[in-house]
Amino acid sequence: MSLPVSDADPFDHENLEDPGPMHEKLREAGPVVHLTRYDTYALARYEHVYAALTDWQRFESGAGVGLSNFRTEKPWRPPSLLLEADPPRHDAPRRVLSKIVGPRSLHRLRERWAAEAAELVDRVLAQGDTADAVPALAEAFPLRVFPDAVGIPAEGRESLLPYGDHLFNAFGPSNDLVANGIPRVAELSAWVNAQCARDMLTPDGFGAAIWAAADRGELTPEQAPLVVRSLLSAGVDTTVHGLSAVLYAFATNPAQWQRLREQPALARVAFDEAVRWESPVQTFFRTATTDVTVGDSVIPDRAKILMFLGAANRDPRRWDGPDHFDLTRDPSGHVGFGMGIHQCVGQHIARLEAESLVTALARRVARLELAGPVRRHHNNTLRAWRSIPLHLHRS
Ligand code: OVM
DSSP: OOOOEEOOOTTSHHHHHOOHHHHHHHHHHOSSEEETTTTEEEEOSHHHHHHHHTOTTTEESTTOSSSSOTTTSOOSSOOOTTTTOOTTTTHHHHHHHHHHTSHHHHGGGHHHHHHHHHHHHHHHHHTOSEEEHIIIIIIHHHHHHHHHHHTOOSTTGGGHHHHHHHHHHTTSOSOHHHHHHHHHHHHHHHHHHHHTSGGGSOTTSHHHHHHHHHHTTSSOTTHHHHHHHHHHHHSSHHHHHHHHHHHHHHHTOHHHHHHHHHOGGGHHHHHHHHHHHHOSBOEEEEEESSOEEETTEEEOTTOEEEEEHHHHTTOTTTSSSTTSOOTTSOOTTOSBTBOGGGSOTTHHHHHHHHHHHHHHHHHHEEEEEEOSOOEEEEOSSBEEEEEOEEEEEEO
């Protein structure tokens, strides 16, 4: 029995700025590595991350998917019925939401989102040939189309970003990032929770569809607002940084942009390749429900296990040239959306947003390149961006 150990802190600022070197060390140390600083077990190889994600019985989510264990510490908000639950509690909310945000239901949004993306790109280009892609595109587009699709009012929706930022920080340890979010948490939570009530939601949106499922008896009236909260929690920061990732990928890989321009249908695979390459959601924890043997080591019952999605998505055991953003590769099987019963229920929304925005840009922009230094935004869970200055050369 051997258990490699590491005193790395995945949540310190050096690793949040550039997690690549730590990921490589963790992958090379062995199938599982004890992170002594947090007494948690790291999985960083694709094979083992995949295996754990698809084994919800032994790697539970119900004790929370952050570092803290809900069975011994009170969670900061009522747990999510999707993210932080396992079967059977997870089943009805998952079934209801998968249908509401599934590919068939999203079809009605395609034309509207294509038009919104075209308008946004035209507005940005009208302001000149440079723009900061993070606020101007990656934040502006989801903040416009997604809350509209859920059915919440325009007023106050900018609160969704700092709410999500704190939520994703709170999955990590109680470090400076969490402390910085605490002063606003009561205000932001109160606003988000208020948007989940039936009478706040427009009749044609995802939110109203969730309440309609409750009317049909598919959810209880207590569950409905929490399912709406999941959309508002998981649906904004993730897509903002996913869109930032694909824009950064193209800005730094001009040959791939030319390929997309020649073959616009590559927009969808480009987004999945960017999700693999950047892994906007870097990590989630699971909790062992029993002693689990991984490789030659035993993860003890009740231990927290940190799943490095970003490391798995660049594991050279699974991917050829993993560090290259490459539209000729088949990125399917990446774990950037997770895998198994908890795999991102909103992934079709994210893909449609990306396809809409990337297609609108590809029609209008012959070349894009960085116009200055990029800046990351540090978050305990997200591989996030603050600024991506771009030169946009119109076609
Ligand atoms: C939720 C939730 C929150 C954050 C992330 C997430 C990535 C889900 O409230 O259900 O999935």
